[in-house]
Amino acid sequence: MDNILNEKVYLEKYTTGFLNIQDKIKLNEDEHSFMELTLKLCNTNNTDLLNILTKLKTSIELYLKELISKNSSINDHVKNIIQEWSLDIEPEDIFNNIKQVFTYNIFVEDTIKYNEIMNAINTFKASIDNDLDTDLDTNIKDTILLLNMNCKDCNNSIESNINTLVKIINELEPLYNYLLLDLSIIHKSDYMNSIENVDKSFSQLINRNNNKDIPENIHIIFLNYIYVINYLKKEYHFLITTLKSMLIKLIVNDTSIDTLIKKLNIKKDKVNLDNIINNVYDKDSSSDESSDESDNEST
Numbered sequence: 001m002d003n004i005l006n007e008k009v010y011l012e013k014y015t016t017g018f019l020n021i022q023d024k025i026k027l028n029e030d031e032h033s034f035m036e037l038t039l040k041l042c043n044t045n046n047t048d049l050l051n052i053l054t055k056l057k058t059s060i061e062l063y064l065k066e067l068i069s070k071n072s073s074i075n076d077h078v079k080n081i082i083q084e085w086s087l088d089i090e091p092e093d094i095f096n097n098i099k100q101v102f103t104y105n106i107f108v109e110d111t112i113k114y115n116e117i118m119n120a121i122n123t124f125k126a127s128i129d130n131d132l133d134t135d136l137d138t139n140i141k142d143t144i145l146l147l148n149m150n151c152k153d154c155n156n157s158i159e160s161n162i163n164t165l166v167k168i169i170n171e172l173e174p175l176y177n178y179l180l181l182d183l184s185i186i187h188k189s190d191y192m193n194s195i196e197n198v199d200k201s202f203s204q205l206i207n208r209n210n211n212k213d214i215p216e217n218i219h220i221i222f223l224n225y226i227y228v229i230n231y232l233k234k235e236y237h238f239l240i241t242t243l244k245s246m247l248i249k250l251i252v253n254d255t256s257i258d259t260l261i262k263k264l265n266i267k268k269d270k271v272n273l274d275n276i277i278n279n280v281y282d283k284d285s286s287s288d289e290s291s292d293e294s295d296n297e298s299t
Contacts, residue, residue, distance in 0.1 A: 004019075004025060004027065004037065004041075005027075005037075005040060005041050005044045007041065007045050007047075007052070007055075010037075010038075010052075010056075011055060011059050014056055014059075014060070014224050014228075015056070015059045015060050015063050015221070015224075016063070016215055016217070016221065017215055017216070017217030017218060017219075017220035017221040017223075017224065019224075020217075020220050020224065021034045021223070021224045021227040021228065022034075022223070022227070025037050027040075034227075038052055038053070048104040049104075049235055050102075050103070050104045050232075050235055050236075050239075051103070051104060053228055053231055053232045053235060054232065056224075056228050057225070057228045057229060057232060060221060060224055060225045060228065061095050061225065063221065064095070064221060064222070064225065065092055065095065067213070067214075067215070067218070068091045068092065069091075069092070070213070071213045071214060073191045073192065073214060074191055074214060074218070075091055077190065078094070078183065079091060081179060081182050081183060081186075082094075082179065084182075085176075085178065085179060085182075087176070089176070093176070094174070094176045094179050094180060094183075095174075096171055096172065096173070096174055096175060098168065098171050098172060099167075099171060100167050100168045100171060102164055102165060102168055102236075102239075106161060107161070107239050107242075107243070110154070110157055110158050110161060110246070111242075111246070113150075113153075113154045113157065114154055114158070114246045114250065117147070117150050117151060117154055117250070117253075118249070118250075118253070120147060120150070121147055121151075121253050124143060124144075124147060141264075141266050144257060144260060144261060144264075144266060145261070145266065147257055148254065148257045148258065148261060151250055151253060151254040151257060152254060154250055155247065155250050155251065155254060158243050158246060158247045158250070159247065161243060162240055162243050162244060162247070165239055165240045165243075168236060169233055169236050169237070169240075172229060172233055172236070173229075173233070174229060177226070180222055180225065180226050181226065183219070184219055184220075184222040184223040184226060185219060186218070186219055186222075187219050188214050188215070188216055188217075188218055188219075191214050191218070192211060192214070
């Protein structure tokens with residue numbers, strides 16, 4: 001099934017239950033798990049795991065909602081399952097509404113900022129270690145304050161994104177997971193036999209009409225939905241764990257810089273980034289001009 005690496009085909013096959021997330025897929029004579037296949041799809045289509053899994057969850061959810069709303073046999077059977085659990089909800093309520101949004105690019109941006117700040121801190125530490133006679137001049141003070149400001153900004157961004165991810169996981173967790181599990185073991189034939197209080201001839205007419213609209217693998221569709229949510233939660237947990245690790249290191253360095261500012265009695269005035277850049281630029285420009293003049297004199 002080579003065309004499974006086409007995103008549209010991938011979404012269609014898993015959304016309709018043609019493919020089961022539990023099963024391995026044969027690709028180029030090799031067998032791949034669902035996650036291995038999905039990662040290959042990401043590489044082929046230049047996208048990320050979070051994006052693909054979110055698309056698959058949304059696709060399955062919309063498909064199931066449409067089946068439940070438009071097919072009376074499915075709707076009635078879902079209602080029966082709801083009654084068995086003594087719940088007072090509508091069939092469409094078995095799906096959660098996700099209010100928060102988080103894209104992989106947000107995580108990448110935090111990672112880039114973190115790496116830049118850690119590199120700047122390490123470079124600053126190395127410059128001090130290499131020059132033990134360094135005086136506390138204006139440039140060094142400005143550098144310390146700038147590092148302090150950038151650390152806190154990055155801390156705030158990471159903390160905010162961790163909180164967002166935690167909220168998403170809470171919203172993602174199906175409120176009625178037990179209903180979904182029940183529905184994942186109900187086959188097409190069960191839906192066909194659930195018509196009650198209808199004359200037998202009418203029942204056969206309804207069955208024939210609804211039969212063509214009930215997917216053969218409807219139980220697998222519900223199963224795929226449960227699994228894709230679980231994979232999404234796993235990916236979100238990975239992002240949270242990674243961000244927390246970054247945050248811990250940032251806090252350690254930020255605390256160290258705070259102590260440095262306090263011990264050196266550096267006033268935390270607003271850092272003028274433009275002035276810092278201009279000072280560096282002016283120094284480079286003057287050194288270039290000096291070298292040009294010396295070159296002219298030598299000629």
